[in-house]
Amino acid sequence: VSYLLGYWYLFIFWVLLIAGMIKFYPKLMWLRVIEIRNKLWYSILLFSISLLIIGGGFGVARGLEGKPLRLISANDYVSPKFTPLLLNTPFSVVNTMGHKTLSGKTYFSFSEAEKYYSPLHQFNKNESFKPRNVVIIILESFSSEYVFGHKTEEANFTPFLDSLISQGLLCSNTVANSYNSRDALPAILAGFPSLERIDYMGSRYSTNNFRGLPFLLKQKNYHTSFFHGGHNGTMSFDIFTKAAGIDNYFGFDEFVAARGKSGIDGGWGIYDDCFFQYMAEEMDKFPEPFFSTLFSLSSHDPYPIPKSIRDKFPEGPLPILKSVAYTDYSLRNFFDTIKTKDWFANTLFVIVADHTSQSILPEYKNPKARFAIPLLFYSPGDFELQGEFKGICQQTDIMPSILDYLNYEKSFIAWGNSVFEDDYRFAVNYLGTTYHIIDSTYFLNFDGYKSWAIFDYQKDPMQKYNQCNTGVDIQCFVEPYLKAYIQQYEYRMINNLMADTLLRFSDDNIAEMGVN
The missing domain is CATH 3.40.720.10 (Alkaline Phosphatase, subunit A)
Structure with a gap:
């Protein structure tokens, strides 16, 4: 309740929005598809539909008990290695709709x-x-x-x-x-x-x-x-x-x-x-x-x-x-x-x-x-x-x-x-x-393809002086560590190898494993 009170202005905005819809919608003749004969019942219907939409949206997002079903919910019933057996395709598709997949970035062998x-x-x-x-x-x-x-x-x-x-x-x-x-x-x-x-x-x-x-x-x-x-x-x-x-x-x-x-x-x-x-x-x-x-x-x-x-x-x-x-x-x-x-x-x-x-x-x-x-x-x-x-x-x-x-x-x-x-x-x-x-001296920004900023945060704590592409060798030193980190992360995440303690990845054993 106290959290909602902190955002009281959103409730007022919602009330004004509904009032505006009730007042101005009937005047938009070109949008009318039904004849409004009883404005009171029409207002009640519009208000009820609005509540239904908001309540339904909240229910989908949070569930009736504040605990919506998501992919991770499968872990509540079986250990992660058995979740593929529990999940069904429609549920998985709906829950991941709009979610971008990792691309599997490969910067090196x-x-x-x-x-x-x-x-x-x-x-x-x-x-x-x-x-x-x-x-x-x-x-x-x-x-x-x-x-x-x-x-x-x-x-x-x-x-x-x-x-x-x-x-x-x-x-x-x-x-x-x-x-x-x-x-x-x-x-x-x-x-x-x-x-x-x-x-x-x-x-x-x-x-x-x-x-x-x-x-x-x-x-x-x-x-x-x-x-x-x-x-x-x-x-x-x-x-x-x-x-x-x-x-x-x-x-x-x-x-x-x-x-x-x-x-x-x-x-x-x-x-x-x-x-x-x-x-x-x-x-x-x-x-x-x-x-x-x-x-x-x-x-x-x-x-x-x-x-x-x-x-x-x-x-x-x-x-x-x-x-x-x-x-x-x-x-x-x-x-x-x-x-x-x-x-x-x-x-x-x-x-x-x-x-x-x-x-x-x-x-x-x-x-x-x-x-x-x-x-x-x-x-x-x-x-x-x-x-x-x-x-x-x-x-x-x-x-x-x-x-x-x-x-x-x-x-x-x-x-x-x-x-x-x-x-x-x-x-x-x-x-x-x-x-x-970030290492002991430098803070580097990378967009997944190239570095676009690097700062010496020890000498330049407010990070005003971008040293990227200025001939500073540290960029060439730091960037490969980040690329290797991202590559290892995406490869293991995509192929579900987060628990695999294979001694070391190499190009040969990657091919033998037959994963992406």
Whole structure:
């Protein structure tokens, strides 16, 4: 309700539109195909048809329970490898109508592409696997600007997160792989970005077979769970997490069944503080080792905060900042609850944002900063996991970094790199029709065929001086990595090879496999 009130002007526009139709339509004689004898009944009929169209459109888009059937819905009933047996052709055609397919871009031979980038990883570990608990905390809309940019004597919106940063490993140059929550989950939990104009969960490839981080850890006897205070079915989180290997989903329904309706925020779902405490209680019941993910909620428009504590948090130049402070407060209470548990010291915490949001500070109003988010690795008592890592990082680095930290020895697929490895580092994201590749110095824009802008963001943070086609050698150095990344991504996505850990692609074995 509060969200609809925020867009009251759309309702007024709709009423005026209907009134205009009722008033002026009868006067358009050349459009009349029936004689209007009773204007009252005609008005009622027109109004009813309008409601039917709007209601029907909403029903198609959202479903009667806010959970429409889509291709990815098949993953709610069978594992991804069996979804082709469940889906029928008419349903698939209707759901993918208007969706462009990936073209299967080929910039190099596959042998050449492998020299620049391969999503296949395998760590050479001399030490045995460390079965530590893993907890990923995804903070809704927590831009780097909110954590690092708004620090004054009058207000600090993330004091508790600051205290954790001082005890963990901060990846201070991290960017999101996309600009929405639906693409954050595949990047964080499964290690692959969305390089399409539509999010992965809504795409024709959403039923592809893949092996996410939870799936791999389940093979190591981990208990797996996901917590989100929104209504079950929101953004298909429940379906995707199941496909990723998570067995236990805790959402709005589970909270209400366990605790009643006292924590409902009146809009999106459950207040962060209430839901975080619920998660703390549930985790204490899990067998070790366990893997859990928490996706926060309250720092999303309309930024609900319980009235009883609303005045505890500072106002800021942006409406979201007060709710950021509330989520930070909720995080503090969460850690206060779990720090006394026996399993706490044996747990790796990874804290990251899903994407950025509104910006007001000039230094964050540039293309790179538009994606800047915090990323923190924290494990109580691990003094080697502290300090600051200044290399470029992305959300798809989280999966390989966790597996590297745990001494995972098997091969896996991820479009990122461990922060604990000394490789050439870069991040990739896609917005509109433009691919971006970002390394420690440069930000390059690529339209799928050619680079059209490259900036030295260290010397030119506002990105005013385009160095593309000026004889700068760095363009020739950076661009092939992006091309190889895109080629590998599209090939595996189109041919449903996201879970295939074939040691290396080569032109010979591609031909033998007989795929596109």
